[in-house]
Amino acid sequence: MTELSLQLSKTQSHLLGTPALAILLTLIAYFVAVAIFRKLRQPVWCPPVLLAGLLLAAALSLCSISYPQYQAGAAWLTFLLAPATVALGVPLHQQIHHIRALWKPILVTVPLAATMAVIYALGIAWALGASGEVLASLAPKSVTAPIAIGINQQIGGSVSLMMGGLLVTGVVASLFVDWLVSWLGISDDRLIGLTLGINGHAIGTVRAFEISAQAGAFSSLGMGLTGIFTALVLPFALALLDIL
Incomplete structure (x- = not known):
């Protein structure tokens, strides 16, 4: 033995x-x-x-x-997240005519929603006495993993804690969006998909594709734009405000 x-x-x-x-x-x-x-x-x-x-x-x-x-x-699996995210451009192309029709509401919604996601995460964590590392790990919680990892490296968070935050955020966002959609009687797949992508990143996008191809495309768009906006603004904003 x-x-x-x-x-x-x-x-x-x-x-x-x-x-x-x-x-x-x-x-x-x-x-x-x-x-x-x-x-x-x-x-x-x-x-x-x-x-x-x-x-x-x-x-x-x-x-x-x-x-x-x-x-x-498993490092190569993490590497494959980036091309997998880029591949979501295919359903985006298929729905480009719907996206063009709503570019103004999308342009207003994404920056506001992405900013609020960071503010309430940092606000709650700070009120509970979280350390600087925890704050940095939770700040990109609404961003898809390939982009969030890059942001995390810039602001000094923990990758494992950040990944846990991404998982919880995606699951909770998908659950609450489903509940709110039912409660408010919303049936527009474009709105549902965009909301899932902005708040639930990849997990929300998977849920959106279960609803329809249109919801999935708009979720991909919301996820991508949220990631780009957060990557460009978050490190600069945190450094400027000297929060971490």
Whole structure:
């Protein structure tokens, strides 16, 4: 038994030196999460990405794999987030005529919504006595991961805390947008999609595509514009105000 444990330990150490184990664990966690999500009849409050994250965390704990070890192996997955985000330009192109018709409301809404998302996150965290690192980690919580990581590096936050904030924000935003849409009787997919993209980034965009292609396109637009605006303004604003 001891010899078997030693052999397994050596195998795990070897695999940790390559991306193989991190990739395998990530894929298994995601596909199992999708199966559970479908079994639960696709609840908005429990998307596959949340389930996959919980399953992956449990697997890393059981295998005694630290987050830095996993992160090193899964680095290429993080790299692929950027081209995946760029690929959302395809549905945007398909809906360009609808976007042109609403460019003025969009131009007004996105900067205001992105600014408010940062203000209330920093305000609540500051009122609860959060440190500068926590504030920096939560500031880009409404921005899609590839852009948020870049912002986080500029303002000095924690990547792991920031990713947790992104996950919670996406899930809660999708849940509340669904609830508000039902409560207010809103049926315009363009408005629903834009709201999901601005507030729920990638997770909200996944939810928007479940509604319709039009909602998904407008969610992609909201997510992209929010990320660009926040990336350009947030580091400069925080430095100017000397908040962190």
